[in-house]
Amino acid sequence: MATQEDVMVASNERFCGVRRYGPVVAAGLSAWLLAINGWAQSVLVPAPKPPPSLAGEPGPVETGSAADGADTGGASLAGLGLSLVQNPFQWGPLRLRPHPTYSVTYGDGLQSQPGQAHKSVIQTLGLGTGIDWGRVWRLDYTPTLMFYSDKHFKDSVDHAVNLVGGTSYEDWNFGFSQGVSFSSDPNVQTAQQTDRQSYSTSLSAGYQMDGKNSLQLGAAQGLNFTSGAGLQNSQTWSGNAGLNHQWEPNLGTGVNVSCSYATTDATSGAGGGSDSLSEQLNGQLTWRVLRRINLSLSGGLEIMQFLNSSQSSLITPVMSASLAYQPFEVTTFFLSANRSVTPSLYLNQVSKGTSVSAGVSQRLLGKLMANVSTGFSTTGYQASRAGTVSGRKDDNSFFSAGLSTGFLKRGSASLSYSASRNASNNAGFGYNSTQIGLLLSYAY
Numbered sequence: 001m002a003t004q005e006d007v008m009v010a011s012n013e014r015f016c017g018v019r020r021y022g023p024v025v026a027a028g029l030s031a032w033l034l035a036i037n038g039w040a041q042s043v044l045v046p047a048p049k050p051p052p053s054l055a056g057e058p059g060p061v062e063t064g065s066a067a068d069g070a071d072t073g074g075a076s077l078a079g080l081g082l083s084l085v086q087n088p089f090q091w092g093p094l095r096l097r098p099h100p101t102y103s104v105t106y107g108d109g110l111q112s113q114p115g116q117a118h119k120s121v122i123q124t125l126g127l128g129t130g131i132d133w134g135r136v137w138r139l140d141y142t143p144t145l146m147f148y149s150d151k152h153f154k155d156s157v158d159h160a161v162n163l164v165g166g167t168s169y170e171d172w173n174f175g176f177s178q179g180v181s182f183s184s185d186p187n188v189q190t191a192q193q194t195d196r197q198s199y200s201t202s203l204s205a206g207y208q209m210d211g212k213n214s215l216q217l218g219a220a221q222g223l224n225f226t227s228g229a230g231l232q233n234s235q236t237w238s239g240n241a242g243l244n245h246q247w248e249p250n251l252g253t254g255v256n257v258s259c260s261y262a263t264t265d266a267t268s269g270a271g272g273g274s275d276s277l278s279e280q281l282n283g284q285l286t287w288r289v290l291r292r293i294n295l296s297l298s299g300g301l302e303i304m305q306f307l308n309s310s311q312s313s314l315i316t317p318v319m320s321a322s323l324a325y326q327p328f329e330v331t332t333f334f335l336s337a338n339r340s341v342t343p344s345l346y347l348n349q350v351s352k353g354t355s356v357s358a359g360v361s362q363r364l365l366g367k368l369m370a371n372v373s374t375g376f377s378t379t380g381y382q383a384s385r386a387g388t389v390s391g392r393k394d395d396n397s398f399f400s401a402g403l404s405t406g407f408l409k410r411g412s413a414s415l416s417y418s419a420s421r422n423a424s425n426n427a428g429f430g431y432n433s434t435q436i437g438l439l440l441s442y443a444y
Contacts, residue, residue, distance in 0.1 A: 042183075042187060043111065043188055096129065096130075096131055097443070097444045098128070098442075099130065099442070100127055100128065100441070100442055101124070101125070101440065101442075102125055102440045102441075103123070104121065104124075104437065105122045105435055105437035106121050106436050107120060107122065107436075108432075108433060110150075110153070110186050111186055112152035112186075112192055113191065114427075114428030117431055117433075121149040122149075124144055124146050138162075138163070138164050141160070142160045144159075145157050146158065156184040158181070158182060158184065159182040160179075161181075162180075164176070171207055172206065172207050173206045174205050176202070177202045179200040180198070181198050182196070184196070188422060190345060191428060191431070194227075197226070198225075199221075199224075200220070200221070200222050200223075201222075203218065204216070205218070213245050214243075215242070216240075216241070216243075219237075219239045220236075220239075221236070221237050222236040222238075227267055230346060232266055232267060232343070235262065235263050235264075236262040237261050238260035239260075240256055240258035242254055242257070250287065251288075252287075253286075254284040254285075255283055256281075256282045257280070257282075258280045258282075259279050261276070263275045266347050267347075273385075275307040276306050276307060276384065277307060279302070280300060282299065282300035283298070283300060284297065285297040296320075296322045297321050298319060299318070299321075302341055303315050304316070310386045311383060311384055314341065320340075321335075321336065322335070322336045323335040331361070332360065332362075334360070335358045337355065339355075340352075340353055347388070348384050349383055350381070351379050352382065353379045353380075354377065355376070355377035356376055357373060357375030357376075370401075371400075371401065371403075372400070375397070375398055376395070376397045376398075378393065378394070393424070393425050396420065397420065399418065400416065400418040401417050403415050413438070415438055418435045419435075420433050421433075
């Protein structure tokens with residue numbers, strides 16, 4: 001884990017980062033949030049990820065050199081944490097960044113239908129390639145081949161395409177992101193392997209009013225499609241505006257207002273969906289304490305009105321929180337919580353979810369990184385149209401542990417173990433699953 005910089009230096013870099021690199025990061029996060037909006041968690045547990053950065057923001061930007069062919073103008077992809085080390089696949093400002101991966105996982109409790117759990121060895125081969133144009137744009141395409149040993153599941157090829165970029169002009173910065181994904185994985189909500197497609201687009205703009213105040217604007221579109229009886233497609237359009245104030249180098253607050261319009265329809269194309277209009281007001285706080293504790297809080301209220309239904313409006317407190325504590329350079333503890341409302345995969349239903357997770361990341365012997373995490377979530381389903389039968393509730397708990405290391409400068413290997421349990425008041429949707437996996441990757 002990188003050594004933390006001096007508080008004042010970090011503050012100055014934060015100010016510059018917001019102006020120059022913020023739009024790229026914001027656009028990427030917006031696309032990711034839209035991509036998962038309304039989609040249930042996959043039963044397949046990925047390899048453990050590192051904890052949130054203690055700094056709570058992208059690290060220092062690597063400026064590159066003439067030998068690296070770096071383009072020093074405009075916003076930078078380094079704000080996304082992308083390495084700018086010398087790459088043999090480079091022609092002028094164009095860089096090709098292959099990042100192949102291979103994983104093998106053994107898991108039980110995988111559901112092919114509600115109430116039908118199986119064991120399977122799952123092999124995945126990812127053939128991802130990124131293309132950087134200068135230091136402003138990145139296009140990435142990753143096809144992932146998935147092979148199941150149990151024939152209750154069908155082999156599949158998932159696809160993910162992402163385009164992220166940004167630029168700045170005087171005190172303004174601008175960001176753009178476009179994401180497309182196709183997947184077919186065992187799914188918690190449907191209790192079966194489910195085909196899904198998502199398309200996300202986001203635009204962002206930020207204006208640094210002075211040394212303490214900044215304005216953030218954004219617009220986004222999310223289109224989500226699935227297949228299966230009783231399920232629904234959803235389309236969402238949203239806009240937001242926020243005002244931030246930096247009280248001191250380590251303390252910032254903000255307020256954000258957003259509005260979204262969502263429409264849903266049956267996957268069969270027979271209609272019967274519902275439309276909704278949502279307004280949300282959030283207050284935000286970021287606080288870095290004694291250089292070792294980073295706290296981020298966001299909380300507010302969301303009002304969801306169902307436009308073509310007599311169903312009563314849904315008023316829900318929403319929040320997100322993250323806490324990172326780094327007592328030593330090699331040790332980080334983290335805690336996060338979230339509460340949100342999203343369209344369900346099921347026709348004329350929305351899901352209200354609350355989750356809490358905690359963990360620790362520890363570097364061992366200078367070369368190994370160990371991660372342990374645990375968490376709990378509860379998801380309730382509520383009808384968005386009169387006459388729809390709802391009331392399902394799921395309680396999910398998990399534990400995961402992983403050990404990773406690097407090799408050959410660009411390679412990494414990780415071992416992971418996870419155990420999860422989903423208890424549902426609907427028969428057939430509960431499960432217990434244990435998974436053990438190995439992941440190998442190599443990236444430029």
